[in-house]
Amino acid sequence: MAFETLIVDVEDHVGLIRLNRPEALNALNFQLLEELGEALAEMEASPRVRAVIVTGSEKAFAAGADVKDMAPKGFVEMFTEDRFTPETEAILSCRKPIIAAVAGYCLGGGCELAMMCDFIIAADTAKFGQPEINLGIIPGMGGTQRLTRVVGKSKAMEMCLTGRFMDAAEAERAGLVSRVVPARDLMRDARETAGKIAEKSPLTARAVKEAVNRSYETTLREGLLFERRLFHALFASEDKAEGMAAFAEKRSPQFRGR
Numbered sequence: 477m478a479f480e481t482l483i484v485d486v487e488d489h490v491g492l493i494r495l496n497r498p499e500a501l502n503a504l505n506f507q508l509l510e511e512l513g514e515a516l517a518e519m520e521a522s523p524r525v526r527a528v529i530v531t532g533s534e535k536a537f538a539a540g541a542d543v544k545d546m547a548p549k550g551f552v553e554m555f556t557e558d559r560f561t562p563e564t565e566a567i568l569s570c571r572k573p574i575i576a577a578v579a580g581y582c583l584g585g586g587c588e589l590a591m592m593c594d595f596i597i598a599a600d601t602a603k604f605g606q607p608e609i610n611l612g613i614i615p616g617m618g619g620t621q622r623l624t625r626v627v628g629k630s631k632a633m634e635m636c637l638t639g640r641f642m643d644a645a646e647a648e649r650a651g652l653v654s655r656v657v658p659a660r661d662l663m664r665d666a667r668e669t670a671g672k673i674a675e676k677s678p679l680t681a682r683a684v685k686e687a688v689n690r691s692y693e694t695t696l697r698e699g700l701l702f703e704r705r706l707f708h709a710l711f712a713s714e715d716k717a718e719g720m721a722a723f724a725e726k727r728s729p730q731f732r733g734r
């Protein structure tokens with residue numbers, strides 16, 4: 477499918493979605509969020525895709541929700557339309573691993589989108605922030621909730637109250653990003669990382685994603701039980717038999733997602 481606000485490509489089992497509104501630093505308007513949901517649904521359905529990268533440009537992953545679109549709207553419109561919720565549900569319902577490869581500005585809804593992905597690899601140029609307070613609003617796609625769970629109350633509160641940006645090194649120290657790489661290496665690194673995931677069993681990768689995400693949703697006791705059940709369930713898979721046979725035979729496993 478052709479998209480106006482995204483550039484989409486699939487190569488070697490890795491789906492790449494590039495946000496593409498350069499005139500607005502990839503600000504997230506409804507069209508972009510809708511197209512992102514559609515692109516991810518296509519990737520979810522395609523057996524060719526085993527991992528997904530979401531990225532932006534060198535200057536901006538995304539500078540937030542589109543302020544120009546939001547400016548004329550009042551409470552009733554935002555509340556009744558609430559296009560952000562269904563569109564983000566589409567992102568969250570993707571069961572394949574999604575990496576956010578972030579360079580430049582990653583602000584407001586952009587930071588929230590990156591946090592909806594499974595992990596973030598940052599270029600050393602990345603700047604993260606929730607500057608909504610400067611517009612007289614608060615984050616609306618999970619910023620106050622996900623940032624707090626990831627970096628803790630003190631830093632999340634400071635970021636949301638002052639609107640200051642966090643650079644890539646601070647984001648790595650705070651656990652917001654898994655790694656920082658030189659900007660020129662970002663896409664190569666993200667592709668290599670996605671490629672490594674694509675070599676694993678897609679079945680097992682889904683189980684990892686479900687189990688790690690569950691840790692945010694439930695108690696430790698329930699989470700441990702959920703993990704244990706998935707762990708046991710994977711012993712029914714062909715990929716488990718293949719993985720363990722390949723280990724014994726000192727060869728690379730050939731996973732088929734069964």
Ligand code: HXC
Pocket residue numbers: 499500501503504539540541542543544560581583584585586607608611614615616617
């Ligand atoms: C619409 C935006 C935009 C945005 C940038 N642009 N951010 N348009 N929405 N969020 C546009 C600018 O208007 C400008 O267009 C062009 O992109 C280039 O931006 P500049 O400001 O000229 O670039 P620069 O001086 O380098 O500054 C970069 C910046 C700044 C620091 C990122 O653009 C900025 O502060 N942007 C807004 C960041 C923000 O407040 N984000 C939170 C949004 S609220 P023109 O046509 O003028 O050249 C949000 C809520 C989410 O995200 C809740 C969801 C439910």
